[in-house]
Amino acid sequence: MFTVSIDVQATDGAARAGVATTARGDYDTPCFMPVGTRGAVKYLSADDYERIGARIVLGNTYHLMMRPGADAVARFGGLGRFAGWDGLTLTDSGGFQVFSLDPKVDDDGVTFRSVYDGSTHRFTPEGAIDTQERLGADIQMVLDVCPPLPSSPDVIVLAVRRTSEWAARARDAHRRSDQSLFGIVQGGIDPDLRAQSAKSTAALEFDGYGIGGLSVGESREEMVPALAAATAELPVDRPRYLMGVGDPARIVEAVNLGVDQFDCVMQTRLGRHGTALTSSGKVHVKNASYAGDDGPIDPTCGCEVCARHTRGYLRHLFNVSEPTAARLVSIHNLAWTIDLMARIRASIIAGTFADLRREVLSVWG
Structure with missing residues (x-):
């Protein structure tokens, strides 16, 4: 597995400025990543991404596997070449979208219906890896369990357990040395569960770490302690990515806790x-x-x-x-x-x- 490193060049408290290195290029941190769900940021082109100074653009695994399909993207040489984008790319696992579709979840994976044609699909941690390897992004995310807010404590505990078990399976399934793999921390707004999830995820030694399941309806006052508990347990030499967060107040609060990258x-x-x-x-x-x-x-x-x-x-x-x-x-x-x-x-x-x-x-x- 190729290891992403982050060279922390300066700190101010827990806030850090650095350069993260992937197999295909570097990006300065802290950074913000525009979201190109279906292979494009709405109304924008790859030329626009360059002019505004973006370094990484996201694609959504769920939507891309449905239309045009991971194999179709692979035939074009991967997501970046498909979109005409020379910068870096990151694909999420599709888990957030899948779990918004009221799926059937078990310890092995998740079954859901397509929003495009109602067809039934099965997603497992290994399947998410395989799909993202065909999409060919520079960074891919493991499949996690993202419970809604609010959820009962037993639902959050089960999500943390499955996320950790699925992360281990994803790591074992990962094969492409030119493609980095990030684990994901869950745990709702419970600091103890966040710390537990971060510890178990860090023990698997991923290239970087996403922090998911925040900014899903909780207040900023609820988010900060949960985020602090997670970042305290994550390695200092790997990027920390707060997923789905883009409002300025939450960005500066997260940077203040040592977060390196964002998307929204x-x-x-x-x-x-x-x-x-x-x-x-x-x-x-x-x-x-x-x-x-x-x-x-x-x-x-x-x-x-x-x-x-x-x-x-x-x-x-x-x-x-x-x-x-x-x-x-x-x-x-x-x-x-x-x-x-x-x-x-x-x-x-x-x-x-x-x-x-x-x-x-x-x-x-």
């Missing part, structure tokens, strides 16, 4: 509906009050959208249902978030992360 659909979902992320909070550019506004979305933002277009123009595009509006605000939101990660990284190196964290929380907290 929030940036593009908000963008499609006319909400922009800015240094002063959310801006709803569809509002009528912006009809005559000739300023950019965010005067402090250096992205291509803020450099060229006004709030008034974007409001007009939304008002006439022009798809370009969703594309432009999505580009801005991703560029703004990636720039936030660069600012976080620079502040850790400079020893001023605490100041930046306070600044972000004063707006987004």
Whole structure:
């Protein structure tokens, strides 16, 4: 198994700035990864990813195995070549999507119906590995059990047990030396279960570690102790990835606990509906009050959208249902978030992360 290493170049408290190395390239941490569920970030192209400074783009195993199929992607040379993207790729296991479909779960795996045609499918830890090896991403995730919130304690305990057992099976099934494999920590919002899950997952010696099952409805005050319990048990020389988290307040709180990478659909979902992320909070550019506004979305933002277009123009595009509006605000939101990660990284190196964290929380907290 190829081992991802993370060279921690600076720390500020538990916050860390580093460079993670995969078989095919490096990425700076902390980092944010745009989500290209079906092989593309909605309304964006691979050229856009490059211009906004993305280094890793995600694909969704569940959706890609359904359409066009893992073998079809493999014939194109893997997910990156299929999408025309020269950067790094990561595929999740599809577990989060599968467990949202009210599946039948047993100790061996999970049975579910396709949202595309209602057909029945079976997923096991070994099957998830095989599918992702054919998809060919640089980093793949093990199949985990992601219980909903709220869930009873016995449901969370069972999810932790199965996640650990499935992780061991996934590690044993993993064959591609050019493809890194990350384990996943579960445990709900219970710090003791989070610590237990992190210990058992770390003992399997994965290339990196995802922390799943957070930002699924719990408050930030509930998330932080659970996350702290997990990160305290994870190796310092491997990347730590908080899955599905993208709001600025949770990002800085997680970085403060030693998390290295993030992903979220929030940036593009908000963008499609006319909400922009800015240094002063959310801006709803569809509002009528912006009809005559000739300023950019965010005067402090250096992205291509803020450099060229006004709030008034974007409001007009939304008002006439022009798809370009969703594309432009999505580009801005991703560029703004990636720039936030660069600012976080620079502040850790400079020893001023605490100041930046306070600044972000004063707006987004």
